[in-house]
Amino acid sequence: MQQVNYSLMQDFTLTIPTLLEHAATNHAATEVVARQQDGSIFRYTYADLANRSRQAANALMRLGVKYGDVVGTLAWNHHWHMECFYAIPGIGAVCHTVNPRLFEEQIAYIIDHAQDTFLMVDQDFVELVERIVDKIPNVKQFIILGAHGCVPEPTRLGDVLYYDDLIAAQSPEIEWPEFDERTASGLCYTSGTTGNPKGVLYSHRSTVLHSMAIAQPDNLSLSALDCVLPAAPLYHAQSWGLPYAACMVGSKFVLPGRHLDGEHLLQLIREEGVTTGCGVPTIWTMVLECAEKHGLDLGVLRCLLIGGTALPTSVRDRMRDKGVDAVQIWGMTETSPLGTIGRPNRQVAAFPQEQRDVQLLKQGRLPWGVQMKIVLEDGSRAPHDGETSGDIWVKGPWITRGYLHGDGGDQLDGEGFFPTGDVGHIDQYGYMKITDRSKDVIKSGGEWISSIDIEDIASGHPAVSMAAVIAAYHEKWDERPLLVLTLKEGASLQKQDMLDHLSGKIAKWWTPDDVIVIDEMPMTATGKLRKLDLREKYWNHLSR
Numbered sequence: 001m002q003q004v005n006y007s008l009m010q011d012f013t014l015t016i017p018t019l020l021e022h023a024a025t026n027h028a029a030t031e032v033v034a035r036q037q038d039g040s041i042f043r044y045t046y047a048d049l050a051n052r053s054r055q056a057a058n059a060l061m062r063l064g065v066k067y068g069d070v071v072g073t074l075a076w077n078h079h080w081h082m083e084c085f086y087a088i089p090g091i092g093a094v095c096h097t098v099n100p101r102l103f104e105e106q107i108a109y110i111i112d113h114a115q116d117t118f119l120m121v122d123q124d125f126v127e128l129v130e131r132i133v134d135k136i137p138n139v140k141q142f143i144i145l146g147a148h149g150c151v152p153e154p155t156r157l158g159d160v161l162y163y164d165d166l167i168a169a170q171s172p173e174i175e176w177p178e179f180d181e182r183t184a185s186g187l188c189y190t191s192g193t194t195g196n197p198k199g200v201l202y203s204h205r206s207t208v209l210h211s212m213a214i215a216q217p218d219n220l221s222l223s224a225l226d227c228v229l230p231a232a233p234l235y236h237a238q239s240w241g242l243p244y245a246a247c248m249v250g251s252k253f254v255l256p257g258r259h260l261d262g263e264h265l266l267q268l269i270r271e272e273g274v275t276t277g278c279g280v281p282t283i284w285t286m287v288l289e290c291a292e293k294h295g296l297d298l299g300v301l302r303c304l305l306i307g308g309t310a311l312p313t314s315v316r317d318r319m320r321d322k323g324v325d326a327v328q329i330w331g332m333t334e335t336s337p338l339g340t341i342g343r344p345n346r347q348v349a350a351f352p353q354e355q356r357d358v359q360l361l362k363q364g365r366l367p368w369g370v371q372m373k374i375v376l377e378d379g380s381r382a383p384h385d386g387e388t389s390g391d392i393w394v395k396g397p398w399i400t401r402g403y404l405h406g407d408g409g410d411q412l413d414g415e416g417f418f419p420t421g422d423v424g425h426i427d428q429y430g431y432m433k434i435t436d437r438s439k440d441v442i443k444s445g446g447e448w449i450s451s452i453d454i455e456d457i458a459s460g461h462p463a464v465s466m467a468a469v470i471a472a473y474h475e476k477w478d479e480r481p482l483l484v485l486t487l488k489e490g491a492s493l494q495k496q497d498m499l500d501h502l503s504g505k506i507a508k509w510w511t512p513d514d515v516i517v518i519d520e521m522p523m524t525a526t527g528k529l530r531k532l533d534l535r536e537k538y539w540n541h542l543s544r
Ligand code: ADP
Pocket: 190, 192, 236, 237, 306, 307, 308, 309, 310, 311, 328, 329, 330, 331, 332, 333, 334, 337, 363, 420, 421, 422, 434, 437, 443, 446, 448
């Protein structure tokens, strides 16, 4: 490699504490609002957020948390959790956001696999952790997010610490330790592919660059004058990176806690002056229903970033009636998550409205920082003709190169691209549209359901010959699982028998909405199940 011709620009390390300190200095009085477990509103400022995050960082260092340690969080979207987002990576540790909606076995697996040594526990999840405590022996200290008395004692979690009391004794000043910007900062598991959930490890550098990217007007468009409501959970791709971008731009930030129903969200939107929201379509449909039912407007809300699943036309139109621009984003945990965004470029902006509307229901175009290619079966790249679909591969500074501990093996191809498991095409204007999914999963209300896991258990029933779990369209949840079965010769099976068989072996919300017995499974010439045929046949099964 050539010797560097050094510039005179300063080396400014791209680390997460720089975001927090920027907000504390330049947006000190701007509010951060959180809905607490009991529904009440907690309100403080970026100056307070920074003080408490520094106190928490000092507390963690005193407890012995070191550079490279993994600290888990199991919590809703609130100020405690946001403080963890700064305190933990700020000292060079990894903030591992665990998804509490997973099946308990999986939660234990993830905490163990990531080797979490400390676990920050939401008041609401103490009982959950009590049930799995024997399976997570690496965790040597549980810290409950609240003050002493917030949950009944004793717990089964040993000598627990209470976050508020723990940090109260600490100084709100800190010399943030210095380290390389490529240091791991956050860890988020995804079940978006087959097998056990896999860990995606973000860095300080990827987080800061991603924050800069999402803030841009053509991306999530975040400014100091915005009031942002992250309805995507903090354990889903770090709520799309919003807690970090919010400090970067100094927007007001409104955390909805566990109260993700239409009523509570609408109240926050109207009373706090939310301008920008983000989340899966399911959540915004509930907000719309509530607003429509009570004849209420959406206050000053102007933009909704919708992702996780495709933006339905009806949500776009109903939001438009309320003066809100619904913008689609596509991404994954593996892409931090911004991958593409459905905003107009100059050509698309000049389209007649009808054509523009169709265009912007595609998953969108690429921001700087993301490169994409569509690869066909023969390994060649698809032309950008808006028709030829293939596997979507991506590359960039906030896109993962693999999974924690090397799970799943090498991911990148020879050109350094990562396989998304999504299938789609790109048109002449540079807009990508998803047409299918090669990963065998179902996405219900923004959460993954593993077809394979359910099939495995269903096949264990003595009457079953073959089992296939497929996605069917659902108005509220976007997708719900259907279980399609063939039976052994002479066997019979009632739907309820199968539901009883699954009960207790999978999370309740994974239970298939229907069980369909057919005579023969559609197979390929090579003896593989043709799921696409089943998906096409039964896609509208639940809406019929
Ligand atoms: P997130 O937590 O951001 O939803 P996941 O990793 O759980 O990320 O899910 C990513 C997957 O969700 C994508 O690979 C894709 O299959 C699906 N997805 C995300 N956004 C969209 C979208 N706008 N349209 C269609 N599918 C989407």
